[in-house]
Amino acid sequence: MDSSCFLVYRIFRFRKRNKNISSSLSSSSPPSSLSQNWLHPVFLSFRGEDVRKGLLSHIQKEFQRNGITPFIDNEMKRGGSIGPELLQAIRGSKIAIILLSRNYGSSKWCLDELVEIMKCREELGQTVMTVFYDVDPSDVRKQKGDFGKVFKKTCVGRPEEMVQRWKQALTSAANILGEDSRNWENEADMIIKISKDVSDVLSFTPSKDFDEFVGIEAHTTEITSLLQLDLEEVRMIGIWGPAGIGKTTISRVLYNKLFHQFQLGAIIDNIKVRYPRPCHDEYSAKLQLQKELLSQMINQKDMVVPHLGVAQERLKDKKVLLVLDDVDGLVQLDAMAKDVQWFGLGSRIIVVTQDLKLLKAHGIKYIYKVDFPTSDEALEIFCMYAFGEKSPKVGFEQIARTVTTLAGKLPLGLRVMGSYLRRMSKQEWAKSIPRLRTSLDDDIESVLKFSYNSLAEQEKDLFLHITCFFRRERIETLEVFLAKKSVDMRQGLQILADKSLLSLNLGNIEMHNLLVQLGLDIVRKQSIHKPGKRQFLVDTEDICEVLTDDTGTRTLIGIDLELSGVIEGVINISERAFERMCNLQFLRFHHPYGDRCHDILYLPQGLSHISRKLRLLHWERYPLTCLPPKFNPEFLVKINMRDSMLEKLWDGNEPIRNLKWMDLSFCVNLKELPDFSTATNLQELRLINCLSLVELPSSIGNATNLLELDLIDCSSLVKLPSSIGNLTNLKKLFLNRCSSLVKLPSSFGNVTSLKELNLSGCSSLLEIPSSIGNIVNLKKVYADGCSSLVQLPSSIGNNTNLKELHLLNCSSLMECPSSMLNLTRLEDLNLSGCLSLVKLPSIGNVINLQSLYLSDCSSLMELPFTIENATNLDTLYLDGCSNLLELPSSIWNITNLQSLYLNGCSSLKELPSLVENAINLQSLSLMKCSSLVELPSSIWRISNLSYLDVSNCSSLLELNLVSHPVVPDSLILDAGDCESLVQRLDCFFQNPKIVLNFANCFKLNQEARDLIIQTSACRNAILPGEKVPAYFTYRATGDSLTVKLNQKYLLQSLRFKACLLLVEGQNKWPNWGMNLVTSREPDGHIVLYTPSSHLQGPLLMENLYTFEFELVVTSSEFVLEFRADRYKCALGRFDKFGVHVVWCHLDQYESKSPLVSFVGVASPFGGIFL
Incomplete structure (x- = not known):
């Protein structure tokens, strides 16, 4: 910031060193399952005599078919208790399956396993599944029935503590919803279901594993809201976006978060690669797709799909979650998700694709578009792969952003580029960037x-x-x-x-x-080694080779050369470089926008030929005075030859009927324009800064579709042809700074579509034709700086659609026509700097006027009384109207007036009374109104007044604040250097945003000064004074103060009021900052405080600066230090310094306890705070 006031709050930290803190973590802290390294996928706990030959063997076979290897304790010798090897196996398994059979409770070994399993479930996040085999879950839960009888026998003679652990484990296990064999007609189906559930858990990636994917949570939240999981309907949604943007990642994260809410689930990925289209046998392809779907959905590898109705038959009563990733054809969708009726209630199908049209064709209504990440997110993604963390390493910040820009925020590009650059040095990065700019990773x-x-x-x-x-x-x-x-x-x-x-x-x-x-x-x-045989050329080196070696061919249709990319020297183009490029349609030699660098392209032998098929000719800084003699612009749509050496475009009257855009700006030697007789489609003609152009050809009138004509800075242009009146579609005409232009043709009024006319800087313009009144669509007229213009035509009043009229610095303009009162839609009128303007016409019906600028109209003596008719006026500038004697009393009837500026109105002696009628007035500036003696008392009744500036009003005696107990809220009052002001203040400042400036008001009475100092709501003020008032209980000589605080009140918010007296300063700086700088301790905390900008000015001695600041105190001792500076340049030092507490926030306050004591640097003070 340019200037500000900082408070440095220095904390002296008193640290306690505890040497007894253990370096190890408590063993009671449970490790997260998310970071657990599992030794086994599954641990099976069972009673062998019940299940080994039947259920267990079938489960093992199904697991083996699906590649799952469970841990089974068949080979272990069983003793009195489970040993360390078995404990390790239980704790190292991601899933524990408990086969609860009739005699499970007869084995102490099984019961001890169960206790350990339930402990792992609680502490390690182990997944526990239960299978109730020929036993009632209620009997297990309550240890009753046949199961209970067996269990009670086992408990005989066992310690009560052990028995209670067993009971608790059995109850907890029975509360887990599991498979009950009595509910299954076919045990094989139950086993398949168990195997599928295990596979799902093993393939499940917890959401925390996706934390490295930046912004993933926002995507999944939005898509989840589309899925409407609480509805029983079957819903199909689409995820759509460009390749590499992260659609697959998002869909996988979503699947992992949601699949446990469904009976069956599957992700069919990379569909367009594995099942490309078109295919020779569409039916077989569909069968294969359906087989893939069902195999994954029901976890059966050898699935047989004899016909296309199988998927519907098998899934119609199942609640499924299906993700079809990378779909690019309707055939694929028809095979796997042709209709929502294929699936059971509550099912959700997510189709991921790049093709929006495909989703719509399949009737999918709910579509989520994956947008590119923000710039910051893109940087995080790149850094994750380049540095393994979400921010660049020190020294790589800028180059990392450069690479991120090259990747265009595409996550795939960010990942590939980040991985490529990982572990490279900064120098290697710099060498790699040119290649990354020009080639695509495989x-x-x-x-x-x-x-x-x-x-x-x-x-x-x-x-x-x-x-x-x-x-x-x-x-x-x-x-x-x-x-x-x-x-x-x-x-x-x-x-x-x-x-x-x-x-x-x-x-x-x-x-x-x-x-x-x-x-x-x-x-x-298309042609790696012979660039002239490609369709397009965009690479600088390739273009230079083709142009200098004359190797272009008829294959070329476009050349695009950005001239700033030519690093070494210049390009000497062969005279016949374009001769064989007979099909060239698009030619662009250009600089980056606004770059006016040196010449690069040269034609030392001239140019013999250029394609007649050209539709775009964009050749900036063309080095010749004319295009080739045989050039035919018949097909030309756009020509841009800015900054060229052209004196004319071509010889003869060539047809340009297809031309829409012409830009010959900054062709300073251009003397002749082409014949526009056939330019009936021309829409834009730009001739900016064509300094040698004296006139436009009369044929310009044939360009009847011209919309914009730009002649800015054509300083030699003397006149416009009368045919310009034929441009009936012209909407914008720019004649800025056509300093030789004397007048406009009378036919100008025929340009009836014109909306914007800019004549600013036409210093020779003597008059505006009266025909301007015929242009009924005119909305904006700018004639700033037309210093020869004496009057406006009375017909201006006919332009009833005019909204903006600017006549700034028209120094010869003496009056405005009375017809201006008819401009009922006028919103902005600027007559500032019209030094000869004596009076304004009646405002009359200009009811929509919002801004009126009359600054520096030094001859203006009065405003029309009818100004009150401008009921929508909100801003009025009268600065520098030095002969203005008074304001009409009606001015306060403009109830929408918000800002009134009268700075430097040195003849103004008073303001009209009844100011309170201007109920919306917010800003009133009277600076340097040297004849003003007092303000009307009613001014203080304007509740919205927020800024009043009477500074340097040398004759001002009274502000008339005595009889007003409450001033407007949030008032900023600047009365600085009002040397005659003798003021008594009988008012109350109730808003803490109030700012007062009475700098150098040495006649301000003491009562007023005391009121300002002692008002807690006045947080910013300057007033005259030579010592810190006694109100500031804690004072010090010097610029710092040590504060000691009772530790009981740490972390409380305290508000202080400070008063500073400058003893030495420099007045050369117009703005200053009060840097309350850090003390000498290295670990201090800095609190920034910025006073109101309205108090910033040259530093003043013999004036008191008061302000408030708030601190959350975090230490029992701190130092406040003050120094005025700007840009770290010392401007002065403070001689005296005082602090007073005006507010504190304490939940409980005990007056017996000292809260704080202050110690001054030179004169210590102590005491009880509050």
């Missing part, structure tokens, strides 16, 4: 190219045109350039957008950096 390309390969030839061609040439254009512009290339260009754009290959945003075409790079790579590979 992994990225293989992902992105799938969508491109699925396009028809016409869409592929459109994609390449956009990536190589038109990615920055608007849709309608592209439509013009490619009118002959595509029958329905907009349909092609929509296809590309649906496949996430580009986006259409408010009429603009936007394409991701990596997709652009994909297109460039595709073109480059």
